[in-house]
Amino acid sequence: MPTFRRDSLKVEMPDRSLVKIPYFRVEGDGAGPTFYVQAAQHGIELTGIYTVRLLLNSVMAERLNGTLIAVPIANPLAVRWRRHFYKMEPGEPYSSSHPHQMNRLWPGNPERNETERLAYSLYTSLVEQSDYVVDLHCWEQWVGATAIAMGWDPLSIELAEYSLLPFTELGFLDKGFIVHKDMLSAVATEAGKHALIIEHSGQRWVVPEQAKLVSKGLVNILRWLGMLPGEAARSEAQLMRSRDSVEVYAPEGEWIIITLKRPGEAVEKGDVIARLLDMESLEEKAVESPVHGLVYWIGSTRPNADTRPSEEVQVTSKGEKYRVATICELK
Numbered sequence: 001m002p003t004f005r006r007d008s009l010k011v012e013m014p015d016r017s018l019v020k021i022p023y024f025r026v027e028g029d030g031a032g033p034t035f036y037v038q039a040a041q042h043g044i045e046l047t048g049i050y051t052v053r054l055l056l057n058s059v060m061a062e063r064l065n066g067t068l069i070a071v072p073i074a075n076p077l078a079v080r081w082r083r084h085f086y087k088m089e090p091g092e093p094y095s096s097s098h099p100h101q102m103n104r105l106w107p108g109n110p111e112r113n114e115t116e117r118l119a120y121s122l123y124t125s126l127v128e129q130s131d132y133v134v135d136l137h138c139w140e141q142w143v144g145a146t147a148i149a150m151g152w153d154p155l156s157i158e159l160a161e162y163s164l165l166p167f168t169e170l171g172f173l174d175k176g177f178i179v180h181k182d183m184l185s186a187v188a189t190e191a192g193k194h195a196l197i198i199e200h201s202g203q204r205w206v207v208p209e210q211a212k213l214v215s216k217g218l219v220n221i222l223r224w225l226g227m228l229p230g231e232a233a234r235s236e237a238q239l240m241r242s243r244d245s246v247e248v249y250a251p252e253g254e255w256i257i258i259t260l261k262r263p264g265e266a267v268e269k270g271d272v273i274a275r276l277l278d279m280e281s282l283e284e285k286a287v288e289s290p291v292h293g294l295v296y297w298i299g300s301t302r303p304n305a306d307t308r309p310s311e312e313v314q315v316t317s318k319g320e321k322y323r324v325a326t327i328c329e330l331k
């Protein structure tokens, strides 16, 4: 049995108060690697917290080779604030430039704002000693669970494959450069570690099936790394949005969108995935999948829909090219 220890970082804020970040350290008997996993950098991305709980349960039931460091709530200020970022105002859009956007502030700074101090403490106390870094996020309920590899690190791409999630993506690359250099995954990779981002499907509340899916994938990754006994499974069909996907647009008109499928669901060519209701006549129009595949994104297909719910409802307006769905094609 591995040994299990609960501890916490105490981070001093500009007003000298202390913020506690609880974490768990599971030590196995072998000299295997150190694997770091954290959730909830963003305050409404809660499912990963439960994923960490399930992962700890699985690891404690087996023989661990190496060390697991798990931080269920990396950003307690944002979780208590109940928005993506600490001090984010209602209706304020998700952005990369907010001063408390934690995932643009790594490796943090001990002298600057509250969020930068949290990042600094996590980075220097826990991330630096780790070989692998997994950052758990959640995107909108309209998008399927995805493993995002750091595309310039072949090992990261393998981590994404062994996560067994239906969709993978090579993350945040623009013409060979990293778009967001100060994301935890990018900073850790530049420091010689191997990193993976996992996006669960669904923000604002815990989606237990998603936590089960992702924790199962993390256990599989630990097997592949030799940290847990047993053979790692290989994913049978993993799709990449940027390579395999087909966008489905609404015809010109004013429609209320009724979605009939969920992200991750399999569809045949010709399956009705949504119905459009004409705002005047209430006449219905069926939207069919053009291909055999898996639904990647359906319904609210504008980015950050659940961050600003007041601005995103499933209505198309005149002259608008509204994407109803993205289907990843199974060949």
Ligand SMILES: [Zn+2]
Pocket: 041, 042, 045, 137, 138
């Ligand atoms: Zn996030």
